[in-house]
Structures are given as structure tokens and as C-alpha cells.
Amino acid sequence: MRRVATVVLSVVCVTLLGVATNVATGALPARWTPHLWLAWPALVVVVAALTVVEVRRARESAPVTGVTATHARRVLLDRVRRYWITSVLERSLHREARIQLGITASADDRRYPWTLRATHRGGFTGVLDGGASVAGLFERLDRAVVILGAPGSGKTTTLLELARELIDAAERDPDAPIPVVLNLSSWATRRPPLEQWLAAELTERYGIPSRQASAWIESGAILPLLDGLDEVVATRRDECAAAIAAFHARQPxxxxxxxxxxxxxRQLRAGLPVYGTVTIQPLTRPQIERYLDRSGPALAGLRAALTADEGLWEFTGSPLLLTIMGLAYADGPGPTAGPGGRRTRLFTRYVETMLRHRPHPTYRPEQAIQYLSVLGHELRRRQQTIFVLDLVASDWSPRWVTPSADLLSRALASVAVGGLVALLGAGLLGWPGLAVGATAGALTALGLALAEYENLVLIASRERRPEDRRPLRVDWVTDTARELRAVAGNTGITWATVAAALVVGLAFGLTDELPGWPGMLAELAYWLGFLLATLLALAVTGATLFDLYLVGPPGGAPRREIPSPALRQRLRSAAMGAPPLGLVTGALAALLVGSARTGADGLRYGAVVGAFAASYLLVAVALGPVTEQWLVRRRLARDGVLPRPLRPFLDYAVQCLFLRDVGDGYIFVHRELLEFFADRLTRPSTQVVPRP
Known part of the structure; x- marks a missing residue:
């Protein structure tokens, strides 16, 4: 039925387009000539309506074909491999440490030094050692497992080893499910059913169209490899486990x-109803000694440190800490006493050693540590593991006690809109156009303060998106009508808009030479045209922000930092919405004023009012936040909080084995290192972001 209605509406619009064109350009009776100009605004409205109809028809496309689904499968497999296997597993701290220390692999080397113990709920128990296949163990446990271990024991590495083998199998067999690695820490921000969260993550992290992602999940074509259940905030961890269990029950x-x-x-109220459990065993002393012996002189410094301080052996059971110790003591044993415990001294020695071995001409070691400490602190504060550029906001600086960048960006946006409209108005309308510009600037400032507007802090907060996020089909008519009702219900905005429109009407009335009722009707037309344009601008802005609120941030990793990916998405959305909004509001104002005065007066007034509506949408959706981002990044660099530009430093931290790049973001090589840097922050902590 929706398709039939869309086709009928399209035919009507095409017919009206032809009629309006003939009326505007054809020969008509002489008595119609003074009103001929009315056809042009009508033509603009019909063209805008036809554009909207065609966009809606394009979005109501047919289901994904086999060809595009096959292409999407190849794209997803390639991205999972690049993001997690090439960028993370093959550049893991364990492997990078072997390269850094010059440890050569021998034929009898194991891939990793730890042992896996597997338990099936049907009674099977086994040990995976040597070069055995993780995917083979996954099959023996009926392809539904939970991987457990202590911090730094190699859980993520084991999961990625499984991902690599499953990707290889999926590339050979087109019917095999697609393995997808996802971090569960972002689930707690919205807490949706797992199917919806998986679809959203496939769209955000891997750029898969939402309809294709939902179809794959529903058909069981996606194999979720979920990392970091322990990284979900503790108050939501049981809910997350229940969501996983419900998903597994629906799709066994x-x-x-x-x-x-x-x-x-073990602290969960109920474990996951999977078939098997894989537990990574701590390294035993014989395993560690065998590993040290096989490494030869490359780990002579670590052997000397273990001899000098017997207490260091307590950390060697963790593969992560063993690797860090190999790097930290590459130059020989350090002092056995100092501030903090042995673990803190170990991480401190590791950081100092890596910065000393890989110096940078721009970032001094103390600066690099400060920047990483800020990064770790803010990720922990937001309970996130992946850093993206959109997370940077004004609340990262302890010296900003007031949102000065936010206020300044709103003020600059208001002045810019008022100045633009005033210049255009003065050129087309005379001095009353200056009044239109001043009123537009004042209404912009009021709208950005009281109506829909999102500063960087709100944009960076993932909690703002609804929990029932779904593949979205934008309905501009419904959304705009809903937002128009919301604007009308905002008493402050409504009365301010009415008063501002009265000011515009009076400004034209003072210069109007029409006496009596014609003059009053002209003033009413100016007033009503400006009022309708302002209300529509506020409503369309609210609808645009709501749609962005549902769609969420884009994927990709552009090198340009300002605007960041989310703001670049807003710029595109605003740039697409501003011209139609300007045309529609301008046409309405032109019709009203032209019917009371002349067609030329109506067209000039419509151009000014349309420019105001389009400019408001641009600054409220995109240009205001972009200005704030530029101010924030400058201030953070001046305060020594973060460097500008930031990406070169993040890439340097990757070279120093502190961070890893994953898709469009960066993660610390391990959460323990994140916690270490977060605890080192030498400034007053900011307020913790509340969770819903």
C-alpha cells in the first residue's frame, strides 16, 4: 500500500510540475497577468515535494540481491581481518616484543606460551597445548563457548586466533557464518536486545548497511565473537549476560x-548457557624458564632482574606482564624499590624504556605520558575501551569550569546568521532588511539556547541514543510535524517567535506607503511569513537532530580531525536539508507577501526569509558544533591536555606499543595499561559521567 501511495503521489507531483511550468511561461488571459508570478513559488514547492517523494522511493529499495550480499560478505570478512587480525593480532604486544627484542622463532616454538583447558557441559575435558587449532577446540565444544582467564592471560589473543581460523574457513566456504569481533563495553550504553546491538555495531564499526546486517543476524549468518564481558559496567553486567543468553535461546x-x-x-548471577568453557591457565615456572631459555640472550636483562628481585616471579604467570617485563628490563635490572608497588614500578619501567628506545622530536617523554594519562582517564570515566575523535569534548580540560567554547560557538553562530541575513536584507529590502537580520540573529541565539541543539559533550555521549534503535527510514513529514508540535508547546520559543515576527512586520509597516487595510494586510503578510519560516526552521532542525540521534555515528577513519567523523556526517545532513528548507520557507513567505503587495516584493522577501531558515539549520546542526570543536581542540592543546593535531601522537603511541589502531579508533594494548595511565593523571579528576 505504501508503494502504491508513493507512486500515485509521484504522478500527481509530475503533473502539477508540468501545469505550473505552463502557467509560469505560457500565454494567459490579460486579467491573470498580475498574478502570474504566483506560479513560480508554486513551482518551487512542487519541485521540492517531488524531490522528497523520489528520495523516499529510492530508500524503499528492493531487498538486497545475491550479488550485493556476496560483495558485502567479502567486504565484511576483509574488514574483520584488517581491523583485528592484521592490526591487532599480528601486531600484538607479544609479537611486537619478540621483534623489538630480536627473538627469533624456532621450529619447535609454540605460537603462544600459555595452556588452554576446555570443559564441555556434556563431560568432555581436554587441554590444548602446542600448535593445536583453537577452531578445532571450538568445534569440539559445539561452537558455543566462553573464554575465561585472569587479567593479561591472553583471552583476547585466543579469541583473535579463533577469529583468524574462522575467517580462513569462511573465505573457503561461502555458506560458513561470518566471524565478527565486537567489544561488549558499548552494549551498556543502550542495553538493547543483542540482535539490535549486533546490527548497530555492524553498521557503525564495519560500515555494513543496516538492512543487510539485520538480515544476516536473523538468518544466523553472523558468528559473534564478543570480547570484554568484564568491561561492561558492573551494574549492567548481569543484564548483558542475560541479553546474550536470550539471544542464544532465540538462535541456538x-x-x-x-x-x-x-x-x-564467577560473580554473575547466572552463567552463560553455552556448551563449553575454555579457561586459560597461568604460566607455570617450568614453562617460564623454558620460554626464557629458548629466547636466548634477548631476555638476559629479564633473567638478571628475576635473579636480583625474587618477588618479580609473582608477575610472570601472566603472559602480558611477562612480555612487558621482557621489554622493561631489556637494558638490565632496575631499582628494586621506589614509589608504588612492584606492578606500578614494572609498568613505569616499561613506559620509560619504550619512550627512551623510540624518542620523538615533538613529544617529550613527560608530555607523552601526560597525554596518555588523559586518554586513559577519559576512557575509564566514560567506561569505554575504543577511543575515537568524537569523544573529545570541552570537559576534558580541568581548567574549563564553564562551558566557554559552547557559549562562544553559539554566540558566533548567532552573529553569523544575523549578519548574513542583514546584509542580504539590506541589499534586497532596504533598511527593513536590517531589522530582519537583527531579529534573525536574536532568534538564532534564543533557539540555540532553548530549542534543539547539541554541543560536543552531548555528541560525545553515547548514552543519548535510544535503546530501541532500529534500521531507520526517515519520514520527514511525520518527524517535522512532531517537532512542530514540540516547538509550539515550548512557550518561551513560541512567544519569542511571535514577538520577533511582529517586529519584522512593524519594520515594514513603517516604510509601507499602502494606506488603510491594504497596508495592514501587508504588515500581516510580512509577520506571518517570518513566523511560519521560523517555526518550520525550528521544526526541521529538531527532526534532523532526531534522525541523527537514531542513526548514530558513522564508521571510517578519515585523517582530517576537524570536523570529526560525526560532525562531518552532520555537515552532510545539514547541507542536504538546508536548500529544500530555504526554498519551501522562502516560497511560503513570497506567496504571502506577493499576494498583499507585488510579486517582486514577495520574491525579494522570500529570498531573505529562506536564507534565514537555511542558515539556522546549518548552524544548529553542524556549524555551531564544528566551531566549538575547533575552539576546544585549540584550548586543549594550549592547556597541555592533548596535542593538536592528535592523530600523529596516537600513531606514535602505537609505535611505542602503548596503543593499537582498530578500524576508526584506538585501544590500549591492554586494559591494565589503560588503568595504569589513568591512575597517573596529575590533575583533578572531572565529574564521572552518569550512566542511565
């Missing part, structure tokens, strides 16, 4: 693997 044939720290998993 869909394979799944989940990673969690062992202690946090």
Missing part, C-alpha cells in the same frame, strides 16, 4: 564465543 544454532575475566564471570 548460531555459533558464539564470549570472553570474560574469570573472577568477574
Amino acid at each position: 544454532l548460531t555459533p558464539i564465543a564470549v570472553c570474560c575475566r574469570e573472577w568477574e564471570y
Whole structure:
């Protein structure tokens, strides 16, 4: 039925387009000639309506064909491999440390030094050692497992080893499910059913169209590899486990693997209803000594440190800490005493050693540590693991006690809109146009303060998106009508708009030479045209922001930092919405004023009012936040909080084995390193972001 209605509406619009064109350009009776100009605004309205109809028809496309689904499958497999296997697993701290230390692999080397113990709920128990296949163990456990271990034991690495083998299998077999690695820490921000969260993550992290992602999940074509159940905020961890269990109950044939720290998993009210459990065993002393012997002189410094301080052996059971110790003591044993405990001294020695071995001409070691400390602190404060540029906001600086960048950007946006409209108005309308410009600037300032507007802090907050996020089909008519009712219900905005429109009407009335009722009707037309344009601008802005609120941030990793990816998405959306809004509001104002005065007066007034409506949408959706972002990044660099530009430093931290780049963001090589840097922050902590 929707398709039939859309086709009928399209035919009507095309017919009206032809009629309006003939009326505007054809020969008509002489008595119609004074009103001929009315056809041009009508033509603009019909063209805008036809554009909207065609856009809606394009979005109501047919289901994804086999060809595009096959292409999307190849794209997803390639991105999972590049993001997690090439960028993370093959550049893991363990592997990078071997390269850094010059440890050569021998034929009898194991891929990793730890042992996996597997338990099936049907009674099977086994140990994976040597070069055995993780995917083979996954099959023996009926392809539904939870991977447990202590911090730094190798859980994520084991999960990625499984991902690599499953990707290889999926590339050989087109019917095999597509393994997708996702971090569960973002689930708690909205807490939707797992199917919806998976679809949203496939769209955001991997750029898969939402309809294709939903179809794959529903058909069981996606194999979720979920990392970081322990990284979900503690108050939501049981809910997250319940959501995973509900998903597995609804789709029992869909394979799944989940990673969690062992202690946090044991604290859950109910474990996951999977078939098997894989527990990573701590390294034993014989394993460690065999590893040290095989490494030869590359780990002579670590052997000397263990001899000098017997207490360091307590950390060697963790593969992560063993690797860090190999790098930290590459130059020999350090002092056995100092501030903090042994673990803190170990991480401190590691950071100092890596910065000393890989110096940078721009970032001094103390600066690099400060920047990483800020990064770790803010990720922990927001309970996130992946850093993206959109997270940077004004509340990152302790010296900003007031939102000065936010206020300044709103003020600059208001002045810019008022100045633009005043210049255009003065050129087309005379001095009353200056009054229109001043009123437009004042209404812009009021709208940005009282109506829909999102500053960087709100844009950076993932909690703002609704929990029932779904593949979205934008309905501009419905959304605009809803927002128009919301604007009308805002008493302050409504009365301010009415008063501002009265000011515009009076400004034209003072210069109008029409006496009596014609003059009053002209003033009413100016007033009503400006009022309708302002209300529509506020409503369309609210609808645009709501649609962005539902769609969420884009994927990709552009090198340009300002505007960031989310703001670049807003610029595109505003640039697409501003011209139609300007045309429609301008046409309405032109019709009203032209019917009371002349067609030329109506067209000039419509151009000014349309420019105001389009400019308001641009600054409220995109240009205001972009200005704020530019001010914030300058201030953060001046305060020594973060460098500008930021990406070169993040890439340097990757070279120093502190961070890893994952898709469009960066993560610390391990959460323990994140916690270490976050605890080192030498400034007053900011207020913790509340969770819903």
C-alpha cells in the first residue's frame, strides 16, 4: 500500500510540475497577468515535494540481491581481518616484543606460551597445548563457548586466533557464518536486545548497511565473537549476560564465543548457557624458564632482574606482564624499590624504556605520558575501551569550569546568521532588511539556547541514543510535524517567535506607503511569513537532530580531525536539508507577501526569509558544533591536555606499543595499561559521567 501511495503521489507531483511550468511561461488571459508570478513559488514547492517523494522511493529499495550480499560478505570478512587480525593480532604486544627484542622463532616454538583447558557441559575435558587449532577446540565444544582467564592471560589473543581460523574457513566456504569481533563495553550504553546491538555495531564499526546486517543476524549468518564481558559496567553486567543468553535461546544454532575475566564471570548471577568453557591457565615456572631459555640472550636483562628481585616471579604467570617485563628490563635490572608497588614500578619501567628506545622530536617523554594519562582517564570515566575523535569534548580540560567554547560557538553562530541575513536584507529590502537580520540573529541565539541543539559533550555521549534503535527510514513529514508540535508547546520559543515576527512586520509597516487595510494586510503578510519560516526552521532542525540521534555515528577513519567523523556526517545532513528548507520557507513567505503587495516584493522577501531558515539549520546542526570543536581542540592543546593535531601522537603511541589502531579508533594494548595511565593523571579528576 505504501508503494502504491508513493507512486500515485509521484504522478500527481509530475503533473502539477508540468501545469505550473505552463502557467509560469505560457500565454494567459490579460486579467491573470498580475498574478502570474504566483506560479513560480508554486513551482518551487512542487519541485521540492517531488524531490522528497523520489528520495523516499529510492530508500524503499528492493531487498538486497545475491550479488550485493556476496560483495558485502567479502567486504565484511576483509574488514574483520584488517581491523583485528592484521592490526591487532599480528601486531600484538607479544609479537611486537619478540621483534623489538630480536627473538627469533624456532621450529619447535609454540605460537603462544600459555595452556588452554576446555570443559564441555556434556563431560568432555581436554587441554590444548602446542600448535593445536583453537577452531578445532571450538568445534569440539559445539561452537558455543566462553573464554575465561585472569587479567593479561591472553583471552583476547585466543579469541583473535579463533577469529583468524574462522575467517580462513569462511573465505573457503561461502555458506560458513561470518566471524565478527565486537567489544561488549558499548552494549551498556543502550542495553538493547543483542540482535539490535549486533546490527548497530555492524553498521557503525564495519560500515555494513543496516538492512543487510539485520538480515544476516536473523538468518544466523553472523558468528559473534564478543570480547570484554568484564568491561561492561558492573551494574549492567548481569543484564548483558542475560541479553546474550536470550539471544542464544532465540538462535541456538548460531555459533558464539564470549570472553570474560574469570573472577568477574564467577560473580554473575547466572552463567552463560553455552556448551563449553575454555579457561586459560597461568604460566607455570617450568614453562617460564623454558620460554626464557629458548629466547636466548634477548631476555638476559629479564633473567638478571628475576635473579636480583625474587618477588618479580609473582608477575610472570601472566603472559602480558611477562612480555612487558621482557621489554622493561631489556637494558638490565632496575631499582628494586621506589614509589608504588612492584606492578606500578614494572609498568613505569616499561613506559620509560619504550619512550627512551623510540624518542620523538615533538613529544617529550613527560608530555607523552601526560597525554596518555588523559586518554586513559577519559576512557575509564566514560567506561569505554575504543577511543575515537568524537569523544573529545570541552570537559576534558580541568581548567574549563564553564562551558566557554559552547557559549562562544553559539554566540558566533548567532552573529553569523544575523549578519548574513542583514546584509542580504539590506541589499534586497532596504533598511527593513536590517531589522530582519537583527531579529534573525536574536532568534538564532534564543533557539540555540532553548530549542534543539547539541554541543560536543552531548555528541560525545553515547548514552543519548535510544535503546530501541532500529534500521531507520526517515519520514520527514511525520518527524517535522512532531517537532512542530514540540516547538509550539515550548512557550518561551513560541512567544519569542511571535514577538520577533511582529517586529519584522512593524519594520515594514513603517516604510509601507499602502494606506488603510491594504497596508495592514501587508504588515500581516510580512509577520506571518517570518513566523511560519521560523517555526518550520525550528521544526526541521529538531527532526534532523532526531534522525541523527537514531542513526548514530558513522564508521571510517578519515585523517582530517576537524570536523570529526560525526560532525562531518552532520555537515552532510545539514547541507542536504538546508536548500529544500530555504526554498519551501522562502516560497511560503513570497506567496504571502506577493499576494498583499507585488510579486517582486514577495520574491525579494522570500529570498531573505529562506536564507534565514537555511542558515539556522546549518548552524544548529553542524556549524555551531564544528566551531566549538575547533575552539576546544585549540584550548586543549594550549592547556597541555592533548596535542593538536592528535592523530600523529596516537600513531606514535602505537609505535611505542602503548596503543593499537582498530578500524576508526584506538585501544590500549591492554586494559591494565589503560588503568595504569589513568591512575597517573596529575590533575583533578572531572565529574564521572552518569550512566542511565
